[in-house]
Amino acid sequence: MTGKELLLRALADRGVQTIFGYTGGAIMPVFDQMDKLGHFKFIMSRHEQGAAFMAQGLSRASLSTANPQVGVCMATSGPGAMNLVTGIADAYMDSVPMVAVTGQVATGVIATDAFQESDVIGVMMPICKQTYMPLFVEEIEQTVHEAFYVATTGRGGPVVLDIPKDVQNVQVDKDYHFDTAAFRPALPGFYYHPTPAREPLQKAVELINRSERPVIFCGHGVISSNAGKLLQQFAEKVNIPVAFTLHGLSAMPLDHPLSLGMMGMHGTVEANRAIMEADLLISFGMRFDDRVTGKLSEYAQNADVIHVEIDPSEIGKNVQPTVAINADVYRTLHVLVSDPMLAGKPRRRWRQRIAEAREVMAADLRREIDKGVGDDGALLMKTIIDRLSKLTGGRDLIVSDVGQHQMMAARFYNYQTPNSWFASGGAGTMGCSLPMAIGVKLARPEERVWSINGDGGFQMNMQELGTIMEQGTDLKIMILNNGYLGMVRQWQTLFFDGRYAGTPMQSPDFGQVASAYGIPYRKVTELAEIEPAIQEAIDHPGAIMLEFVCDPSEVILPMIPAGGGFDDMIIKRPKAKKKKD
Amino acid sequence: MKRRAILAFMLDRPGVLQKVSMLIRKKMYNVDTLTVCNSRKKGISRMTITLREDDEEKVQQILSQLEKFTEVVSVKELDTDHSYWREAAIIKVEADDEHLESFRKDYTFEILDHKSNEIHIIQIAGSTRRIDAFVKDLGEEHIIEIARTGVTALEK
Ligand SMILES: Cc1ncc(C[n+]2csc(CCOP(=O)(O)OP(=O)(O)O)c2C)c(N)n1
Numbered sequence: 148m149t150g151k152e153l154l155l156r157a158l159a160d161r162g163v164q165t166i167f168g169y170t171g172g173a174i175m176p177v178f179d180q181m182d183k184l185g186h187f188k189f190i191m192s193r194h195e196q197g198a199a200f201m202a203q204g205l206s207r208a209s210l211s212t213a214n215p216q217v218g219v220c221m222a223t224s225g226p227g228a229m230n231l232v233t234g235i236a237d238a239y240m241d242s243v244p245m246v247a248v249t250g251q252v253a254t255g256v257i258a259t260d261a262f263q264e265s266d267v268i269g270v271m272m273p274i275c276k277q278t279y280m281p282l283f284v285e286e287i288e289q290t291v292h293e294a295f296y297v298a299t300t301g302r303g304g305p306v307v308l309d310i311p312k313d314v315q316n317v318q319v320d321k322d323y324h325f326d327t328a329a330f331r332p333a334l335p336g337f338y339y340h341p342t343p344a345r346e347p348l349q350k351a352v353e354l355i356n357r358s359e360r361p362v363i364f365c366g367h368g369v370i371s372s373n374a375g376k377l378l379q380q381f382a383e384k385v386n387i388p389v390a391f392t393l394h395g396l397s398a399m400p401l402d403h404p405l406s407l408g409m410m411g412m413h414g415t416v417e418a419n420r421a422i423m424e425a426d427l428l429i430s431f432g433m434r435f436d437d438r439v440t441g442k443l444s445e446y447a448q449n450a451d452v453i454h455v456e457i458d459p460s461e462i463g464k465n466v467q468p469t470v471a472i473n474a475d476v477y478r479t480l481h482v483l484v485s486d487p488m489l490a491g492k493p494r495r496r497w498r499q500r501i502a503e504a505r506e507v508m509a510a511d512l513r514r515e516i517d518k519g520v521g522d523d524g525a526l527l528m529k530t531i532i533d534r535l536s537k538l539t540g541g542r543d544l545i546v547s548d549v550g551q552h553q554m555m556a557a558r559f560y561n562y563q564t565p566n567s568w569f570a571s572g573g574a575g576t577m578g579c580s581l582p583m584a585i586g587v588k589l590a591r592p593e594e595r596v597w598s599i600n601g602d603g604g605f606q607m608n609m610q611e612l613g614t615i616m617e618q619g620t621d622l623k624i625m626i627l628n629n630g631y632l633g634m635v636r637q638w639q640t641l642f643f644d645g646r647y648a649g650t651p652m653q654s655p656d657f658g659q660v661a662s663a664y665g666i667p668y669r670k671v672t673e674l675a676e677i678e679p680a681i682q683e684a685i686d687h688p689g690a691i692m693l694e695f696v697c698d699p700s701e702v703i704l705p706m707i708p709a710g711g712g713f714d715d716m717i718i719k720r721p722k723a724k725k726k727k728d
Numbered sequence: 729m730k731r732r733a734i735l736a737f738m739l740d741r742p743g744v745l746q747k748v749s750m751l752i753r754k755k756m757y758n759v760d761t762l763t764v765c766n767s768r769k770k771g772i773s774r775m776t777i778t779l780r781e782d783d784e785e786k787v788q789q790i791l792s793q794l795e796k797f798t799e800v801v802s803v804k805e806l807d808t809d810h811s812y813w814r815e816a817a818i819i820k821v822e823a824d825d826e827h828l829e830s831f832r833k834d835y836t837f838e839i840l841d842h843k844s845n846e847i848h849i850i851q852i853a854g855s856t857r858r859i860d861a862f863v864k865d866l867g868e869e870h871i872i873e874i875a876r877t878g879v880t881a882l883e884k
Contacts, residue, residue: 268743273750277798278743297798336739337798460792463785 158289171223171249199234204586225263240573261517276304301339308566358427368432445712521698548580548604578607761878
């Protein structure tokens with residue numbers, strides 16, 4: 148057997164069915180072998196970044212299914228590998244398990260600046276969970292198994308295998324055998340604690356029982372440990388409202404009476420006010436990112452914090468917890484829910500406070516959504532998302548890009564199904580949506596998938612329309628076109644006196660782009676057309692693109708300015724507007 | 729600021745040292761010294777990191793960030809009361825014999841080489857504080873070149 152055969156055998160042993168990638172000199176042998184085998188479904192992206200996001204999409208969406216998969220992407224050395232960087236860094240920030248395989252120049256010429264050589268390990272090390280360069284063919288299988296173990300155990304993350312071309316081709320003895328069943332990773336330093344310790348749990352229960360103004364935080368860890376149902380049970384049992392991080396959204400139905408919606412920079416007034424006034428924060432699987440906390444010195448000063456988190460290095464990193472529970476979220480919630488000491492309380496005044504906060508913006512938002520257009524008659528993103536939510540019953544899979552439309556999709560889509568919201572959170576990578584949606588659709592083919600984009604981000608990876616065309620992927624593509632890099636424009640409106648440097652953007656005729664790829668297209672400019680267009684997309688049995696002409700001056704509020712505290716929350720759009728947009 | 733020593737045992741794999749130094753850079757920890765050597769066990773290296781930090785929580789963060797590396801087998805902090813911290817220095821000095829010998833009563837050092845009557849290469853080992861004191865007493869102006877190993881530490 149050869150290195151490439153061993154690599155593919157190990158991938159197959161790990162349950163890999165699909166490989167995303169792009170070929171080139173240093174990975175050709177593996178591709179050739181893959182073709183001969185015919186075992187894997189190969190999906191060729193139009194840019195390696197696309198392959199990385201497709202792999203991510205597959206991992207993200209299959210997490211909560213009966214058949215969780217680790218997305219695998221493959222690229223050649225040098226430029227091919229470097230094009231994976233953004234997708235890998237993004238997976239690292241969002242704790243998405245993924246394995247990237249890159250071809251490297253032959254061992255004989257490594258470190259000579261050979262053609263298409265780059266120091267892949269050096270570049271990847273700070274942006275992934277682990278890197279490997281097997282130098283001997285006998286290491287390959289062990290390495291692959293270890294890589295999958297590392298990628299999926301504890302906090303998920305990407306792992307990179309950089310395999311020199313000659314190692315791919317080296318022949319080993321015919322009867323070379325790797326005992327997959329007996330495989331144990333040789334990582335003495337890699338331990339994690341899935342089970343919560345008794346003592347902190349007891350303290351947590353005491354704090355919960357005692358508290359008058361508690362808030363539950365639902366982070367990504369709830370989704371990746373599949374604990375949404377348990378979280379809901381827990382919240383109902385103790386009668387405590389739940390605020391979601393961007394990635395915690397869709398862990399439980401967003402319209403649940405205990406839901407406060409999203410927290411943080413663009414979170415709801417009720418979530419942020421509740422956090423500000425809370426005496427206890429019970430956080431599950433989240434890392435107190437600065438977009439969540441705002442200014443740390445002013446963050447939840449009077450609250451005790453219970454922090455449940457699988458990664459011990461996240462505990463105490465940004466916020467010092469009163470009680471730290473280093474364990475798997477699912478297991479912790481499982482124990483908590485059945486703890487007879489845990490008690491519910493009515494906390495009427497607290498509920499009253501939250502209800503009041505909820506009303507601060509509610510009327511304005513309802514009015515805006517119903518009006519549906521801005522001053523110059525162009526559509527509002529929030530109305531589009533609201534209609535999408537209504538027409539799909541909040542039951543579809545939403546893959547958003549990065550920008551205002553992302554925050555609108557986070558705030559105004561009424562998530563009903565577990566793990567139905569996908570976005571680049573930690574890294575905030577524009578261009579992720581289209582390729583990620585391809586992976587999401589592959590993971591859950593029975594469900595309808597919407598890729599929601601801004602005009603800016605869409606053009607960062609719109610070449611993946613080619614992949615959609617080739618694969619016949621059934622994706623509902625939405626472009627919310629406001630002619631600007633909207634989110635940056637919003638900051639310019641609020642903090643740069645309305646000087647729009649580098650944000651106006653000319654777009655191609657998206658109708659012609661769509662038709663070049665054989666994808667049906669509708670342009671929507673009128674309020675009354677929104678619903679029929681969405682309905683048409685729902686009814687159409689394949690990829691379709693909808694472009695909505697949106698109001699560039701729409702802002703997503705509330706907003707806590709970067710580095711500000713909750714008291715700095717902006718809830719009203721500023722009057723002063725420059726004449727020239 | 730309080731001086732700290734962190735002792736870490738790690739697998740002897742290529743790139744581990746890079747990972748640790750990258751962590752130090754990425755998290756902007758202010759490290760004074762970093763020394764690595766073989767440990768008693770084959771395949772495992774021993775690393776001593778010293779830094780100045782008053783904030784206990786920050787030190788705890790460093791420990792848990794280091795612990796996160798799959799190659800790191802164990803990490804702990806060694807405090808000055810319960811461990812020996814030592815380093816060695818090789819110093820090229822420009823001084824007459826008399827001046828040099830006047831330190832014999834306070835310091836133990838070894839002369840490795842007499843380059844000339846005026847130039848000597850000496851070796852001294854001991855606690856960081858002791859080496860600092862020696863350098864100060866000897867007088868900076870007498871030192872042509874100095875090489876220090878950085879701290880290595882062992883629990884009492
Ligand atoms: C790759 C990348 N480059 C730049 C940014 C900075 N950025 C964040 S949001 C944004 C604007 C996005 O504009 P658009 O895609 O049109 O969406 P909108 O905000 O208008 O909904 C920019 C430039 C980013 N997040 N990612």
